[in-house]
Amino acid sequence: xxxxxxxxxxxxxxxxxxxxxxxxxxxxxxxxxxxxxxxxxxxxxxxxxxxxxxxxxxxxxxxxxxxxxxxxxxxxxxxxxxxxxxxxxxxxxxxxxxxxxxxxxxxxxxxxxxxxxxxxxxxxxxxxxxxxxxxxxxxxxxxxxxxxxxxxxxxxxxxxxxxxxxxxxxxxxxxxxxxxxxxxxxxxxxxxxxxxxxxxxxxxxxxxxxxxxxxxxxxxxxxxxxxxxxxxxxxxxxxxxxxxxxxxxxxxxxxxxxxxxxxxxxxxxxxxxxxxxxxxxxxxxxxxxxxxxxxxxxxxxxxxxxxxxxxxxxxxxxxxxxxxxxxxxxxxxxxxxxxxxxxxxxxxxxxxxxxxxxxxxxxxxxxxxxxxxxxxxxxxxxxxxxxxxxxxxxxxx
Amino acid sequence: xxxxxxxxxxxxxxxxxxxxxxxxxxxxxxxxxxxxxxxxxxxxxxxxxxxxxxxxxxxxxxxxxxxxxxxxxxxxxxxxxxxxxxxxxxxxxxxxxxxxxxxxxxxxxxxxxxxxxxxxxxxxxxxxxxxxxxxxxxxxxxxxxxxxxxxxxxxxxxxxxxxxxxxxxxxxxxxxxxxxxxxxxxxxxxxxxxxxxxxxxxxxxxxxxxxxxxxxxxxxxxxxxxxxxxxxxxxxxxxxxxxxxxxxxxxxxxxxxxxxxxxxxxxxxxxxxxxxxxxxxxxxxxxxxxxxxxxxxxxxxxxxxxxxxxxxxxxxxxxxxxxxxxxxxxxxxxxxxxxxxxxxxxxxxxxxxxxxxxxxxxxxxxxxxxxxxxxxxxxxxxxxxxxxxxxxxxxxxxxxxxxxxxxxxxxxxxxxxxxxxxxxxxxxxxxxxxxxxxxxxxxxxxxxxxxxxxxxxxxxxxxxxxxxxxx
Numbered sequence: 001x002x003x004x005x006x007x008x009x010x011x012x013x014x015x016x017x018x019x020x021x022x023x024x025x026x027x028x029x030x031x032x033x034x035x036x037x038x039x040x041x042x043x044x045x046x047x048x049x050x051x052x053x054x055x056x057x058x059x060x061x062x063x064x065x066x067x068x069x070x071x072x073x074x075x076x077x078x079x080x081x082x083x084x085x086x087x088x089x090x091x092x093x094x095x096x097x098x099x100x101x102x103x104x105x106x107x108x109x110x111x112x113x114x115x116x117x118x119x120x121x122x123x124x125x126x127x128x129x130x131x132x133x134x135x136x137x138x139x140x141x142x143x144x145x146x147x148x149x150x151x152x153x154x155x156x157x158x159x160x161x162x163x164x165x166x167x168x169x170x171x172x173x174x175x176x177x178x179x180x181x182x183x184x185x186x187x188x189x190x191x192x193x194x195x196x197x198x199x200x201x202x203x204x205x206x207x208x209x210x211x212x213x214x215x216x217x218x219x220x221x222x223x224x225x226x227x228x229x230x231x232x233x234x235x236x237x238x239x240x241x242x243x244x245x246x247x248x249x250x251x252x253x254x255x256x257x258x259x260x261x262x263x264x265x266x267x268x269x270x271x272x273x274x275x276x277x278x279x280x281x282x283x284x285x286x287x288x289x290x291x292x293x294x295x296x297x298x299x300x301x302x303x304x305x306x307x308x309x310x311x312x313x314x315x316x317x318x319x320x321x322x323x324x325x326x327x328x329x330x331x332x333x334x335x336x337x338x339x340x341x342x343x344x345x346x347x348x349x350x351x352x353x354x355x356x357x358x359x360x361x362x363x364x365x366x367x368x369x370x371x372x373x374x375x376x377x378x379x380x381x382x383x384x385x386x387x388x389x390x391x392x393x394x395x396x397x
Numbered sequence: 398x399x400x401x402x403x404x405x406x407x408x409x410x411x412x413x414x415x416x417x418x419x420x421x422x423x424x425x426x427x428x429x430x431x432x433x434x435x436x437x438x439x440x441x442x443x444x445x446x447x448x449x450x451x452x453x454x455x456x457x458x459x460x461x462x463x464x465x466x467x468x469x470x471x472x473x474x475x476x477x478x479x480x481x482x483x484x485x486x487x488x489x490x491x492x493x494x495x496x497x498x499x500x501x502x503x504x505x506x507x508x509x510x511x512x513x514x515x516x517x518x519x520x521x522x523x524x525x526x527x528x529x530x531x532x533x534x535x536x537x538x539x540x541x542x543x544x545x546x547x548x549x550x551x552x553x554x555x556x557x558x559x560x561x562x563x564x565x566x567x568x569x570x571x572x573x574x575x576x577x578x579x580x581x582x583x584x585x586x587x588x589x590x591x592x593x594x595x596x597x598x599x600x601x602x603x604x605x606x607x608x609x610x611x612x613x614x615x616x617x618x619x620x621x622x623x624x625x626x627x628x629x630x631x632x633x634x635x636x637x638x639x640x641x642x643x644x645x646x647x648x649x650x651x652x653x654x655x656x657x658x659x660x661x662x663x664x665x666x667x668x669x670x671x672x673x674x675x676x677x678x679x680x681x682x683x684x685x686x687x688x689x690x691x692x693x694x695x696x697x698x699x700x701x702x703x704x705x706x707x708x709x710x711x712x713x714x715x716x717x718x719x720x721x722x723x724x725x726x727x728x729x730x731x732x733x734x735x736x737x738x739x740x741x742x743x744x745x746x747x748x749x750x751x752x753x754x755x756x757x758x759x760x761x762x763x764x765x766x767x768x769x770x771x772x773x774x775x776x777x778x779x780x781x782x783x784x785x786x787x788x789x790x791x792x793x794x795x796x797x798x799x800x801x802x803x804x805x806x807x808x809x810x811x812x813x814x815x816x817x818x819x820x821x822x823x824x825x826x827x828x829x830x831x832x833x834x835x836x837x838x839x840x841x842x843x844x845x846x847x848x849x850x851x852x853x854x855x856x857x858x859x860x861x862x863x864x865x866x867x868x
Contacts, residue, residue: 057625057628060622063621064617065616065620065656065659065667066659066665067655068659068662070662105647105651105654106658107647108651171833200798200799202800250799277795279792281723282525282729284730286731286733289731290735293486294486294488322726325852325854329718330719331717331720335690336718339697339719339720342697343701346698347731350706366698369643372644373643373644373645373647378644378647379648380639382613385613385639388678388712389539389587390540390542390566390567391540391680391681393503393683393714395506397689
């Protein structure tokens with residue numbers, strides 16, 4: 001019995017449970033009559049019992065809400081990407097993700113150890129882009145170095161991912177050496193840490209990422225990605241050149257654990273970031289959301305195979321037609337697209353994602369804002385909660 | 398996860414007669430389904446019919462009451478059931494009762510302006526994988542601060558719509574007038590505060606209406622308010638710890654999380670009530686003459702945060718497609734039963750009156766991909782075959798990248814599902830996203846491959862142009 005029910009006197013069950021049973025069993029009435037009468041009667045009894053006990057409180061009856069703390073023996077590993085001169089690289093700063101000891105943004109338990117970071121996607125050749133995105137990159141589509149610079153200087157990206165898609169046999173089949181040159185140009189153009197993305201070509205990914213690991217010697221880059229099919233050459237290169245590997249699986253927690261186990265044969269646990277695949281808002285986001293939430297919780301509860309920071313290819317949000325479709329009845333694409341990317345990111349942020357690979361500048365700005373807003377409990381004076389029931393809102397909105 | 402009753406806790410409280418009236422083979426089967434919350438207790442007719450079960454019934458109702466109680470707003474078909482939540486995380490079981498979206502109407506709107514706003518709210522809809530996404534209710538705001546105006550608007554509103562209504566005013570006189578006017582519509586009263594609990598509580602008790610407890614000054618105060626209102630006899634409560642956006646968002650998310658975690662995992666029944674968020678609050682910071690899009694942007698972010706973090710009902714102002722599409726999509730996604738498989742069955746699907754000349758398209762067996770393509774084909778009303786290739790539940794783009802969709806797999810599927818026996822041509826339309834494997838697919842399968850649109854919304858137009866079977 002709860003304290004509150006005690007405040008009312010006896011529980012309803014005590015008051016009329018046995019009584020009703022007894023009374024009714026000893027009275028002979030027609031079954032049909034009983035059917036009709038019983039339910040209202042039980043209800044009336046309940047109400048009468050409740051009301052009889054009520055006395056108008058004279059003042060507030062105090063109660064407390066104890067913070068509902070959980071017990072989390074595990075810790076998500078802390079991974080640092082990039083290296084400064086002092087650390088043997090050439091970056092002006094590094095970024096550190098993970099390190100968490102509580103579910104994402106449960107501030108009452110513990111604030112995030114390291115706030116999530118945003119990586120801007122840069123491609124080594126012009127690619128088809130939604131109009132709302134392309135508008136912002138039109139001038140730099142042919143020049144990955146300039147593209148990277150724009151993302152850092154103007155859009156505030158924390159890190160850059162250079163996607164070497166031209167190495168794909170279908171898209172130009174450029175050589176690992178050519179890819180290395182692109183990487184060097186980007187390393188020259190920006191001082192933030194960089195991540196390397198492969199094309200997703202099963203024959204080329206291994207050699208391209210191996211070459212990338214070599215030219216990034218000392219830079220502590222993230223090689224994206226090792227998959228359950230192709231992981232060995234990438235893990236070997238990461239070991240040899242001390243880089244980090246993105247362990248990418250497809251919405252399957254057992255695959256994720258399996259791939260992490262295999263990678264550990266070469267690299268240390270401090271060289272792994274995991275990516276369970278990001279599906280767009282409306283097109284499977286719930287799978288990604290739940291995978292991330294489960295992995296974070298499993299890690300905190302002690303599953304060492306999942307104690308890694310999480311990465312998301314948030315740009316996948318644009319796979320949703322609602323983000324880019326030219327359909328005036330759905331509102332301006334200029335807003336619809338970036339809000340799609342933002343809301344996709346926001347839900348994964350709340351699920352526990354640490355590294356966001358993104359494209360639209362407004363969405364990147366929004367996620368930076370959200371991280372800032374969410375990272376601590378700020379005392380809010382009561383008078384700052386406006387009475388929304390009476391505010392004037394312009395009618396045309 | 399908090400402790401939910403198991404079949405063995407439930408079974409002893411059932412009649413145990415195995416009468417099969419509920420449609421299950423026996424009482425144990427029914428107990429198992431009750432434990433999964435996939436059947437209603439009312440399906441056990443004898444429990445309600447026979448006097449000797451009264452005590453069992455009462456104990457059972459107590460036992461299976463969800464850690465977050467359910468509150469019903471409104472009457473009839475459009476009534477909104479909120480709360481009734483069983484778990485903190487959707488993967489622990491599932492989320493029930495999708496969040497109800499209430500859109501505001503000011504009581505100062507008159508005549509046509511009022512009816513137009515109501516109609517716009519009722520008409521807002523979007524077709525999403527075979528279902529119509531909609532909003533759920535109307536929040537009448539007492540902007541006039543005049544009880545008679547508010548009551549009159551409530552009366553007018555209830556004649557215009559059968560959608561559930563929240564009567565919104567912090568002034569109990571306003572609530573009293575409007576509650577009296579439309580009590581039979583079962584509106585939700587917003588709100589009782591630390592200052593007004595006595596009057597507001599009395600109105601709720603008098604008309605037997607659900608009531609929001611609003612205390613932004615801290616969770617202890619909110620708990621005290623709930624405690625007091627319950628002592629007054631208010632049975633149906635909804636909790637509002639206050640919604641702050643932007644720099645206050647962290648506090649708001651944290652408050653909602655504490656409340657829901659306490660109710661579910663903490664088994665603290667004092668706060669086991671539905672939660673109401675008010676993203677509409679962002680409009681208090683809207684500067685006259687400023688671009689409304691920026692305020693709407695904040696409203697979407699606040700609402701999206703509260704959809705993820707445990708609100709059961711939200712009050713918003715924006716009615717645009719670009720603001721409410723992402724929100725209704727997000728709700729739909731998170732409220733999908735998590736045991737729903739990622740993959741659908743591979744095979745050959747037929748749409749419309751197919752014959753030997755009908756086009757053959759292919760896609761992957763990722764559920765969302767498949768249902769999207771299916772919905773596009775159905776909406777277009779075309780006659781076509783759709784070959785569903787087993788990609789282990791990956792979308793086209795991911796499957797191509799992850800080598801789950803290959804020329805060999807497509808060729809195997811063509812063979813296995815005997816597509817050549819169905820049509821007399823050998824032309825296969827590939828998803829635009831799988832263009833890079835089209836050449837290889839031609840070689841391996843012997844079929845001519847035409848690359849279709851990048852997005853399946855382009856299918857109707859693509860087929861209409863008729864280019865797929867031109868040389």
